[in-house]
Amino acid sequence: MDLDERVERLAKVALFQGLTRPALELIARVANEEAHGLGTLIFQHGQVGDKLYMILEGRVRISRDVPGMGEEALAILGPGAVFGEMALIDSAPRSADAKVHERCRLLTLPKDAFEDLLFLHKDLAYEVLWSFVRMLTVRLRETNDKLTFLSVTGKFE
Numbered sequence: 801m802d803l804d805e806r807v808e809r810l811a812k813v814a815l816f817q818g819l820t821r822p823a824l825e826l827i828a829r830v831a832n833e834e835a836h837g838l839g840t841l842i843f844q845h846g847q848v849g850d851k852l853y854m855i856l857e858g859r860v861r862i863s864r865d866v867p868g869m870g871e872e873a874l875a876i877l878g879p880g881a882v883f884g885e886m887a888l889i890d891s892a893p894r895s896a897d898a899k900v901h902e903r904c905r906l907l908t909l910p911k912d913a914f915e916d917l918l919f920l921h922k923d924l925a926y927e928v929l930w931s932f933v934r935m936l937t938v939r940l941r942e943t944n945d946k947l948t949f950l951s952v953t954g955k956f957e
Contacts, residue, residue, distance in 0.1 A: 801856075801907075803828055809907060813854055815882050815935055816928075823924045830913040834906045842898040842906075849887025849894050851908045855879050858904025864896050876901055888914055889932065 801809075806828035810816045816824060833856075836842060842853065845864060853860070855877055862875045862883060874896055877883055883898055888911055918925035 801833060806831060806907065809854065809856060809880075812880055813882050815885060815931055818931065819924075819927050823921075823927055826917055826921060826924055827909065827914075830909065830917055832908050832910070834908055836900045836904055836906065838900055838903050840900040842900065843884065843894050845895065845897050846893045849884060849892070849911070851910045852885045852888050852914070853883050853898070854907040854909070855881050855883075856905040856907055858900065859902040860904060860906075861899045861901040862896050863899065871897075885932075885935075887911055 803825065807821065807824045810824045810828055810831075811819070816827065819827075831854075836858075842860065843849070857879055860877045860881070860883060861873055862877065863871050863873045866872045884894070886892070886895065888909070918928065
C-alpha cells in the first residue's frame with residue numbers, strides 16, 4: 801500500500817478524522833501492514849500493549865473470558881475500525897483479547913514510533929490529543945447510556 805492510500809485510509813478512521821493531510825502523512829509513514837489468518841490471536845488480555853490496529857480488510861472479534869461462562873464477545877469490528885488504541889495512551893495491560901474473526905489485513909501504529917512522532921511534532925500531538933478526547937467522550941457517553949439502561953431495566957444492581 802502506498803503513502804497516498806495509507807493517508808486515505810487513516811482519514812476515514814474516526815480517531816484521525818479531521819487531521820490535516822500533512823499530519824496524516826506523518827502518521828502513515830510510521831504505520832506498518834500485517835496480515836492474519838482466521839482464528840489468529842492478535843493480542844491477549846493482560847499483555848503489554850505496544851501498538852494500535854486499524855482494520856483494512858476482514859473482521860476482528862474483541863472478547864474477554866468470563867470465569868465459569870467462557871468467552872464473551874464484546875464487539876466484532878470490520879474495515880475502518882480501530883482497536884488497541886488505549887495502548888498509545890497508557891502503559892496498562894490489554895483489557896481484552898483480539899482474535900481474527902475473518903481473515904484480515906491491518907495497518908498498525910507502533911507505540912514507540914507514535915510517541916517519537918508526537919514528541920517531534922507538537923502541532924500533531926495537539927491535533928491527536930483532541931481527537932482522542934472526542935473519541936473517548938463518545939465512548940463514555942455510550943457506556944453511561946448502557947449502564948442507565950441496565951439500571952432502569954433491573955439487569956444491573
